[in-house]
Amino acid sequence: MAGRWRDLGLAALGLLLLLLVPVFGAPPAIRDFIMFGMAYGLLAMSLNLLIGYTGLVSFGHAMFFAAGAYAFGLAMQSGKFSIPGAFVLAIGFTALMALIVGAICVRLNEIYFAFLTLAFQMLFYNIILGWVSFTGGDQGLMGGIPRPKFLGIDLADRTQLYIFCSVAFVVCIAILRQVVTSPFGYTLRMIRDNQERAAFLGINVIMVKLACFVISACIAGVGGILLTLFVSGAYPNFGFWTTSGEAIFMILLGGSNVFLGPLVGTVILRLLNDITVTYTSHTELVLGIVILVLVLGLRKGPLDLLAERWENRRQAKAQAVRDAADKDAQAGRDA
Amino acid sequence: MLKLENLKKSFGGVAATRDVTLDFADGSLSAIIGPNGAGKTTLFNLITGRFPPDTGRILLAGENIAGLSQRRIVRLGIGRAFQVASLFPTLTVSEALAAAAQAHQRRETVLRSPFPLAATTKQGDEIMELLGLTRVAGILSRNLSHGDQKLLDIGLALALDPKVLLLDEPTAGMGPEERWRMIETVQRLWRARRMTLIFIEHDMDIVFKVAQTVRVLSYGSVLAEGTPDEVRTNAKVIEAYLGKSAHGTAGQGATA
Amino acid sequence: MDLDALLRCVGTTSCVVTQLTSGMIIGMLLFLIASGVTLIFGVLNVINFAHGSLYMIGAYAAWTFYQLTGSYFVSALGAAVAVGMLGILFERVLMSKVYGSNVLMQLLVCYAVVLISDDLIKIIWGPVPLSMGMPPEFRLPPIRFMGGVIPPFYLFMILAAMAIGLLLWLVIVRTRFGSIVRAAAINGPMVSALGIRVNLYYAAVFGIGSALAGAAGALAAPVRSLTPGMGFSILIESFIVTVIGGMGSIVGAFVASIIIGLTRSFGSIGFPLFVDGVMFLIMALVLIFKPSGLFGREHR
Amino acid sequence: SKAQTGAIKIGVPTILSGRVAILGQTSVGGLKVVFDKFNAAGGINGRKIEMVVRDSKGAPQEAAKVTRDLINNDKCEIILDAEASSAAFAVQEVIREIGVLCIHSNSETSSLTADPKLHVPTAFRTARQGIHDAIGGGDYAAKIAKAKGLKKWATCSPDYAYGRSNTAEFMEYAKHFDGNIQVVEESWPKLFQPDYTEVVTKLLNAKADAMYSALWGGDLVAFIDQANLYGLFDKQASFMVNLGDYGVVDQVKQFPQGVYSGGRYNRTVPATKENEEWYQNYVKTQKHKPTNWSWENAVAAEFVVEALKKTDGDTNGKKMAEAIKGMTLRSQFGTKGTVTMRAEDNTLIDYIIGYGVSLSKEPYVADFQASAWEPIIELEKQWKKKQGYIS
Amino acid sequence: MSAGEILRVDDIDVFYGASQILFGVSFAVEKGQSLALLGRNGAGKSTTMKAIIGIAPARRGRVFVRGTPMQKFTPDRIAREGVGFVPEDRQIFPEHSVEDNLKIAIKPGVGGRIDWTLENIYDVFPILASMRGRMGGRLSGGEQQMLTIARTLMGNPDVVLLDEPSEGLAPIIVEKIGELIQRLRDMGTTLIVAEQNMHFCLDIASHVAVIDKGHIVYRGSIDELRANDDVKKRYLAV
Ligand SMILES: Nc1ncnc2c1ncn2[C@@H]1O[C@H](COP(=O)(O)OP(=O)(O)OP(=O)(O)O)[C@@H](O)[C@H]1O
Numbered sequence A: 001m002a003g004r005w006r007d008l009g010l011a012a013l014g015l016l017l018l019l020l021v022p023v024f025g026a027p028p029a030i031r032d033f034i035m036f037g038m039a040y041g042l043l044a045m046s047l048n049l050l051i052g053y054t055g056l057v058s059f060g061h062a063m064f065f066a067a068g069a070y071a072f073g074l075a076m077q078s079g080k081f082s083i084p085g086a087f088v089l090a091i092g093f094t095a096l097m098a099l100i101v102g103a104i105c106v107r108l109n110e111i112y113f114a115f116l117t118l119a120f121q122m123l124f125y126n127i128i129l130g131w132v133s134f135t136g137g138d139q140g141l142m143g144g145i146p147r148p149k150f151l152g153i154d155l156a157d158r159t160q161l162y163i164f165c166s167v168a169f170v171v172c173i174a175i176l177r178q179v180v181t182s183p184f185g186y187t188l189r190m191i192r193d194n195q196e197r198a199a200f201l202g203i204n205v206i207m208v209k210l211a212c213f214v215i216s217a218c219i220a221g222v223g224g225i226l227l228t229l230f231v232s233g234a235y236p237n238f239g240f241w242t243t244s245g246e247a248i249f250m251i252l253l254g255g256s257n258v259f260l261g262p263l264v265g266t267v268i269l270r271l272l273n274d275i276t277v278t279y280t281s282h283t284e285l286v287l288g289i290v291i292l293v294l295v296l297g298l299r300k301g302p303l304d305l306l307a308e309r310w311e312n313r314r315q316a317k318a319q320a321v322r323d324a325a326d327k328d329a330q331a332g333r334d335a
Numbered sequence B: 001m002l003k004l005e006n007l008k009k010s011f012g013g014v015a016a017t018r019d020v021t022l023d024f025a026d027g028s029l030s031a032i033i034g035p036n037g038a039g040k041t042t043l044f045n046l047i048t049g050r051f052p053p054d055t056g057r058i059l060l061a062g063e064n065i066a067g068l069s070q071r072r073i074v075r076l077g078i079g080r081a082f083q084v085a086s087l088f089p090t091l092t093v094s095e096a097l098a099a100a101a102q103a104h105q106r107r108e109t110v111l112r113s114p115f116p117l118a119a120t121t122k123q124g125d126e127i128m129e130l131l132g133l134t135r136v137a138g139i140l141s142r143n144l145s146h147g148d149q150k151l152l153d154i155g156l157a158l159a160l161d162p163k164v165l166l167l168d169e170p171t172a173g174m175g176p177e178e179r180w181r182m183i184e185t186v187q188r189l190w191r192a193r194r195m196t197l198i199f200i201e202h203d204m205d206i207v208f209k210v211a212q213t214v215r216v217l218s219y220g221s222v223l224a225e226g227t228p229d230e231v232r233t234n235a236k237v238i239e240a241y242l243g244k245s246a247h248g249t250a251g252q253g254a255t256a
Numbered sequence C: 001m002d003l004d005a006l007l008r009c010v011g012t013t014s015c016v017v018t019q020l021t022s023g024m025i026i027g028m029l030l031f032l033i034a035s036g037v038t039l040i041f042g043v044l045n046v047i048n049f050a051h052g053s054l055y056m057i058g059a060y061a062a063w064t065f066y067q068l069t070g071s072y073f074v075s076a077l078g079a080a081v082a083v084g085m086l087g088i089l090f091e092r093v094l095m096s097k098v099y100g101s102n103v104l105m106q107l108l109v110c111y112a113v114v115l116i117s118d119d120l121i122k123i124i125w126g127p128v129p130l131s132m133g134m135p136p137e138f139r140l141p142p143i144r145f146m147g148g149v150i151p152p153f154y155l156f157m158i159l160a161a162m163a164i165g166l167l168l169w170l171v172i173v174r175t176r177f178g179s180i181v182r183a184a185a186i187n188g189p190m191v192s193a194l195g196i197r198v199n200l201y202y203a204a205v206f207g208i209g210s211a212l213a214g215a216a217g218a219l220a221a222p223v224r225s226l227t228p229g230m231g232f233s234i235l236i237e238s239f240i241v242t243v244i245g246g247m248g249s250i251v252g253a254f255v256a257s258i259i260i261g262l263t264r265s266f267g268s269i270g271f272p273l274f275v276d277g278v279m280f281l282i283m284a285l286v287l288i289f290k291p292s293g294l295f296g297r298e299h300r
Numbered sequence D: 001s002k003a004q005t006g007a008i009k010i011g012v013p014t015i016l017s018g019r020v021a022i023l024g025q026t027s028v029g030g031l032k033v034v035f036d037k038f039n040a041a042g043g044i045n046g047r048k049i050e051m052v053v054r055d056s057k058g059a060p061q062e063a064a065k066v067t068r069d070l071i072n073n074d075k076c077e078i079i080l081d082a083e084a085s086s087a088a089f090a091v092q093e094v095i096r097e098i099g100v101l102c103i104h105s106n107s108e109t110s111s112l113t114a115d116p117k118l119h120v121p122t123a124f125r126t127a128r129q130g131i132h133d134a135i136g137g138g139d140y141a142a143k144i145a146k147a148k149g150l151k152k153w154a155t156c157s158p159d160y161a162y163g164r165s166n167t168a169e170f171m172e173y174a175k176h177f178d179g180n181i182q183v184v185e186e187s188w189p190k191l192f193q194p195d196y197t198e199v200v201t202k203l204l205n206a207k208a209d210a211m212y213s214a215l216w217g218g219d220l221v222a223f224i225d226q227a228n229l230y231g232l233f234d235k236q237a238s239f240m241v242n243l244g245d246y247g248v249v250d251q252v253k254q255f256p257q258g259v260y261s262g263g264r265y266n267r268t269v270p271a272t273k274e275n276e277e278w279y280q281n282y283v284k285t286q287k288h289k290p291t292n293w294s295w296e297n298a299v300a301a302e303f304v305v306e307a308l309k310k311t312d313g314d315t316n317g318k319k320m321a322e323a324i325k326g327m328t329l330r331s332q333f334g335t336k337g338t339v340t341m342r343a344e345d346n347t348l349i350d351y352i353i354g355y356g357v358s359l360s361k362e363p364y365v366a367d368f369q370a371s372a373w374e375p376i377i378e379l380e381k382q383w384k385k386k387q388g389y390i391s
Numbered sequence E: 001m002s003a004g005e006i007l008r009v010d011d012i013d014v015f016y017g018a019s020q021i022l023f024g025v026s027f028a029v030e031k032g033q034s035l036a037l038l039g040r041n042g043a044g045k046s047t048t049m050k051a052i053i054g055i056a057p058a059r060r061g062r063v064f065v066r067g068t069p070m071q072k073f074t075p076d077r078i079a080r081e082g083v084g085f086v087p088e089d090r091q092i093f094p095e096h097s098v099e100d101n102l103k104i105a106i107k108p109g110v111g112g113r114i115d116w117t118l119e120n121i122y123d124v125f126p127i128l129a130s131m132r133g134r135m136g137g138r139l140s141g142g143e144q145q146m147l148t149i150a151r152t153l154m155g156n157p158d159v160v161l162l163d164e165p166s167e168g169l170a171p172i173i174v175e176k177i178g179e180l181i182q183r184l185r186d187m188g189t190t191l192i193v194a195e196q197n198m199h200f201c202l203d204i205a206s207h208v209a210v211i212d213k214g215h216i217v218y219r220g221s222i223d224e225l226r227a228n229d230d231v232k233k234r235y236l237a238v
């Protein structure tokens, strides 16, 4: 229970920090960096609900990122919706899509699940590319996304947009936190660790996985919406497999066993990207070498390493408790 | 309580269960023995719905459960522990037990409230107490000693309050001393919960000492059944399973 | 969608012959690459995302050797050997460090290698697309057969790919080498404990798989433009083939390559806009109904 | 605004990695040649131009981010957008919001400047515009078709917005100028498709009299190499709009006879001293041959330089835009020795386009016929009406 | 070191990650001896075996085979020094036939010596001969255990490490395996058998080492152990 309040407190603190950024007159580039990072951060964080918590390695998560982005962008461009309306519509659409795709995919395991999600993602990508009259094909949703005022909020203003994104982001992170610390979250861990055994405990593995798949897709969809607002457009490569790949790299660079690991990974990858882009035209070479050094040097995300240390220490304590108890018992038996 | 009628199951060409009819009385404690590959584990798999029997019926309190999903069968009250302990490596003992218990909880609370729910914590604590696992409550399942892993496996099954509990070689891979401690725990459990308990075992000392009735499987069929004494002296059983030196202690080769 | 055109095509032998061979051409090159992917996966349990890069390097190496020697056969052989050795290096220096760790870690290493090799290619050979041109020995008029048209080079390519595939299959299924490789695939440490230098076998398998990619690159070099990143699309297709055929199955890769080749060749007439979609659809259907692939073994 | 000191920073979002890294490389080359000259001459009011080039990897969202960073963080006062099409639209949105001067130098997609809904007052284009190319090409194709009796046409173009609209527009105007032309087969290989075998055999089966292709770069080289194996070019007349690029003609080893190529940058078109000098200078300083992108960017750079002279070094977006609007520049890339930034839609006109017969050796093109601009402008107007861009 | 000594474990520490499993374990085996390594669950028997064969290399201390130090050697290298390993979980190659399982392991012993061929393996294990074409994965537990032993012998080892050969087997099979091991001993093969089941070892071992919580707590001949009730009670719970 205490954990719950602590989490909420931390979320509020996080939001406050984010909101302080413009107050203290941080340059727009920093705000841009944060907004971009929040969009990708939601993608990575939501994907980690699948990969880290449930053991479902999806190669197709970007399809929901794109689904949210396109649904939102199209709704706004149609001029029939307010921003909140389009927001809800986009999430609804993403959830529906995730329900259908998930119902088919979650029946498979491991590498097969990965490839099936990849296949669906590529199908979706091909539809975006092919349905030119509706989606604009490879040119994307061009011409800008209109942002009419709602409730006195004007998202055409960068500061207000920043605040809006921050709130949406923190709410999503809080939702994810709620999910992973709830009994449902522990059910996910059971499935990740040993789904056969979970089934023998009466858990409806398929349904739980599906629910998790849909929740995570919706959060990714919010990420897509934030990105759409940022670039004022939606593009097919939001849903290309390289975007999914990037999200996976973010998770790995940060760590998949710590709640905020993927977010750290997002920051690392975005920083790496921005720095290499700024200082060299050989971005690929530099990024490749940095990844190799990180992977072969650390073998794990930095946060995972820390978490492991911490866990080892806790385990050593727990084992000491056991050994003491066992010694007592032995003494009792000998006596 | 549990009745098996003419169960048959084959994998490809291999008939793992040829024709098994068995009856386990309510609240009984019985052992299943038989050579390696006799189909003992397969029988448990059939009962728990891991795969459906090709033909035959499985009656739980008179109701046929053959062909139902594992999940349904678990909910009807059959719990199971595995030959190789089947655990959740990254959960601690107390987490694992609470999580297992909550698999039974009402759904509405599942997303709203934080883990663990008070009721499941209580249930988990009871189980740890019963099995002597309280001392390892904070240890990750994967870091447990072998014996504690087997106990936790049983504990997970207990979290579902089963009416019938199936234990597949609960003492496998243990030394003599641990074996006896384990079997004492099992007996305590059986008395405390008044459930129907069936276990598979290769250690004849244990089988003949603990079980009320013994069923012998061989090549997928029932070779013999009866009290320990009846089985021990059964010529067919000696030939197929116990071997020449068998006088109830064959497994340990001890000369009594 | 133009199913009429497809029907019309199927009605004429010339069209059928031409499209069949065209399907085989696409398929066989794909097979060379996919067989490497599937071999490496089957034995090392590694999804080699860098396989497309090896193909690219093979093509560039063949181009350079061709400039130097002027002999296509020497350059093809040279490319296969060079890429094979590069593969061994890659395996020893990088991949062997992440065996047994998280699959995603392996992916990351491969991704890094893809990035690095793309950039290195650009630095060494420049960003301008290169073309090798048809070696003079193949500058022959196309062969006409039952009204269809078959370029001699493609005939050579199909036969070469099939021969390599057959050889590979025989080695894996019939020889002691193959037997050890298959055992190492399932339980490497145990093979090692029997006194076999299992690391050599791993490296050899990676080398063979890479050499196959290199050979494919060399076979493709005369007819495809060489650009940094050229391995990308072929990689995706070879994954599709690997999944459809069954991860780890060479026979499966062969059959699936032909399926994909034919889907492409006849699809370009019947449903030109949905060819890619159909390929992914086939993959999805196979995964749904037989996740282990047409010829894959059930999951261990 | 206040007089500034230090270099005038110009941000260049472009593609420097992946398959089309050559786009970024030769675009930057085109800019550099101009700015180096400008700086060597002392700049303006003592301020020199400094380019800040960033790799967006061709991803629109990255292009948007990079452009914003260039302006906000690196304090770039002008954006020269050397992105390919879809990223150009993303850059356009950033410019709409921030209002600095921007010249799109690579995106040929007509709607970027033609569609008034997309119009941004401070954004211009020096890239060729698809519709101009189509009208000129259609005219040329119709003439050949009439002379040789080419009635049945097939097309083979990459399956993305550029390939599709380019091809549709070309065929539309070919039909406009010669009513006998009909399209009997279309094939749409994917962008960067490695293997064109099925496309080639499909074209063979179509038995058309002529073919039009908008393939470009390495894709076009591979297509030609593969089509050669089947003798495709012996069986039909072929019009390939992007064949003229040095990057392509240099690479094709078995050059087909008698195919027609669209005008891309060529040192002999126009065959003037200035052009030859420009070419030599480019090759000397950049160590590679110029591409179509090179001249488009060179022109963009020239506009910036001229505009700076007019505003006396003031980089304010509005002022620069005012200066550039309708500006006519002396340029060897223009049909009349000049090119003009048309005021009504911020797009370049009067640059050289046209078709010729391809040759396998330098100068690679013979009988080049530059398209006349009067009919192009007339037909463009009609096209705009049809699209609903103007009334 | 005595002339007949073939294997020596010298003061080794073994860790899994951060946790230390073996603490200064030492013992030696002479040619033709059979050593029973006794201890309870989790005492470190398997770990000792794995340390010898190089699967779980020692962080400190050394293992010698015929006087040659083995540290830094990979398992395959150590196996080629004449050490054969029969793992506790058998590790048959499930998709290879019985015969292929055996053929994979063919290698000459140290100095090119060949004691075992397919023929004489089949003589000793007639049951394997009768199912030579069957897939390894289809064998019952007892048959798999025999195949594992036979497979190790194909490599003509000087020392065979057997990890809990009687575990999980029906009494009748345990009896058979016991007979088989006796036979190997009688043929002069040097054996190290890890067991929890002391009674199983009494018949087959000449020497004993008892391990508890990663420490060797007792070493002696089998007859000494028989007489030592204290050790039996304390560490073997008999
Ligand atoms: N999923 C399966 N697929 C194919 N064959 C199987 C499968 N499960 C069991 N078998 C076969 O069925 C037979 C019976 O196996 P089972 O595991 O029930 O034996 P068991 O009596 O439990 O033996 P043990 O005492 O060694 O555990 C064996 O021959 C086994 O190979």
Ligand SMILES: Nc1ncnc2c1ncn2[C@@H]1O[C@H](COP(=O)(O)OP(=O)(O)OP(=O)(O)O)[C@@H](O)[C@H]1O
Residues within 6 Å of the ligand: B143, B144, B145, B146, B173, E016, E017, E021, E039, E040, E041, E042, E043, E044, E045, E046, E047, E048, E088, E164, E196
């Ligand atoms: N891979 C591993 N990682 C971490 N700890 C391990 C690992 N393998 C074994 N252990 C631990 O090392 C200790 C010794 O294990 P070992 O397998 O050597 O015991 P053993 O004497 O062979 O027992 P058993 O009779 O159960 O086979 C045990 O506490 C075990 O939990």
Ligand SMILES: [Mg+2]
Residues within 6 Å of the ligand: B040, B041, B042, B083, B168
């Ligand atoms: Mg069993």
Ligand SMILES: [Mg+2]
Residues within 6 Å of the ligand: E045, E046, E047, E088, E163, E164
């Ligand atoms: Mg052990």
